[in-house]
Amino acid sequence: MSKGVKPRAIFNLPYHTASVATPSIQWSNRQRTIKISLPKVRRIIEAALPMCVSKPYHKRFQLPSKVEITFLGESAIAKIHGYFLGDPTPTDVITFEHGEILIGAPVAAANARRFIHPVDHELALCAIHGFLHLLGYDDLKDKERKIMHVRQEEILEAALRHVC
Amino acid sequence: MSEAATKPVEVPDDGDMDLVVRAASLCNPFLDGLGEVTLLVRGSLVTSVMNWNESLYQRFLLAALRDVQIHAAAGGSFEIAAVDCRLDAELRGSAGSRSRDAGKRLVSGLLAPRGDRMIERYRCAVLAGDSPGHLAVIHALRASVFHLSPGITAASYLLQEGTGAGLNGREITRYLIAPLSASAICGGSFSVEGVAAGS
Numbered sequence: 346m347s348k349g350v351k352p353r354a355i356f357n358l359p360y361h362t363a364s365v366a367t368p369s370i371q372w373s374n375r376q377r378t379i380k381i382s383l384p385k386v387r388r389i390i391e392a393a394l395p396m397c398v399s400k401p402y403h404k405r406f407q408l409p410s411k412v413e414i415t416f417l418g419e420s421a422i423a424k425i426h427g428y429f430l431g432d433p434t435p436t437d438v439i440t441f442e443h444g445e446i447l448i449g450a451p452v453a454a455a456n457a458r459r460f461i462h463p464v465d466h467e468l469a470l471c472a473i474h475g476f477l478h479l480l481g482y483d484d485l486k487d488k489e490r491k492i493m494h495v496r497q498e499e500i501l502e503a504a505l506r507h508v509c
Numbered sequence: 510m511s512e513a514a515t516k517p518v519e520v521p522d523d524g525d526m527d528l529v530v531r532a533a534s535l536c537n538p539f540l541d542g543l544g545e546v547t548l549l550v551r552g553s554l555v556t557s558v559m560n561w562n563e564s565l566y567q568r569f570l571l572a573a574l575r576d577v578q579i580h581a582a583a584g585g586s587f588e589i590a591a592v593d594c595r596l597d598a599e600l601r602g603s604a605g606s607r608s609r610d611a612g613k614r615l616v617s618g619l620l621a622p623r624g625d626r627m628i629e630r631y632r633c634a635v636l637a638g639d640s641p642g643h644l645a646v647i648h649a650l651r652a653s654v655f656h657l658s659p660g661i662t663a664a665s666y667l668l669q670e671g672t673g674a675g676l677n678g679r680e681i682t683r684y685l686i687a688p689l690s691a692s693a694i695c696g697g698s699f700s701v702e703g704v705a706a707g708s
Binding site: 425442443 | 553554688
């Protein structure tokens with residue numbers, strides 16, 4: 346997930362409290378390299394989730410009823426990256442369509458330093474990125490990537506406004 | 510053996526999943542009733558599959574599948590029994606017993622395909638308790654009778670493990686067959702579009 350694309354603008358995205366079906370989320374942290382404030386990330390995601398669900402890429406996409414978000418260390422995420430995608434290098438987030446979002450915490454932390462924002466925000470952004478993948482967004486082509494990145498930045502900004 | 514019996518099953522280069530499903534049904538007609546064998550999914554599917562791959566499939570099961578096919582082609586019944594015993598020593602605990610039970614259920618419920626004498630002898634040895642009869646061994650033996658390639662044999666075995674573990678067809682294709690045997694079947698042409706990575 347690259348942050349090379351700047352969002353065009355952060356609109357006053359409405360915070361949806363409507364009754365959209367959101368999945369139950371199971372969190373786990375299987376790394377010790379990066380200190381994570383799990384309650385904080387969880388609050389951001391709880392605020393972001395209705396916004397993610399409210400606008401799937403196509404209406405046929407729905408989130409699974411249960412989503413697992415797991416924070417992994419560098420070697421673990423690299424191993425999974427190599428095993429399932431043929432690229433054994435560490436990455437920030439890998440999403441599996443059955444509802445697993447794996448976040449490489451050290452890579453996300455490095456991205457947070459690079460873009461000068463808190464690690465928790467970057468981790469939440471990775472999770473939002475994963476949710477958008479589950480909702481049909483893709484980032485393989487330039488045009489799709491721009492749409493996805495603008496959307497995830499909008500959602501993060503709105504969620505942060507709601508939480509803070 | 511009839512001409513039909515010696516005619517090999519055609520294995521397309523593009524790794525057609527239909528062929529894998531057909532191969533699995535040929536090797537194990539009781540596929541639908543198969544319970545967990547050696548793959549157990551507890552919690553994370555990704556982690557379960559990866560741990561199983563590292564600890565059992567790549568280390569022991571894949572070697573057994575390949576060795577049995579090689580020995581079956583050479584008519585080596587004793588060597589096949591040796592592979593079965595080796596696997597019995599390698600698969601410890603409940604994984605071993607579930608694998609033996611699944612293999613025994615398969616041999617006890619079926620006659621040897623096409624009256625194959627080697628399978629019939631092996632079937633008797635398993636039922637008499639002289640050989641352990643692990644599912645991978647029985648599967649590879651039956652696969653050799655149907656002249657299945659090593660790639661299709663491995664993929665159809667994975668299909669059985671996945672079905673037994675309660676995975677659906679998409680999950681079996683994407684998380685088991687595509688990463689584990691893509692190169693053996695089709696040079697990596699299996700799609701893994703269900704997995705999205707950040708870059």
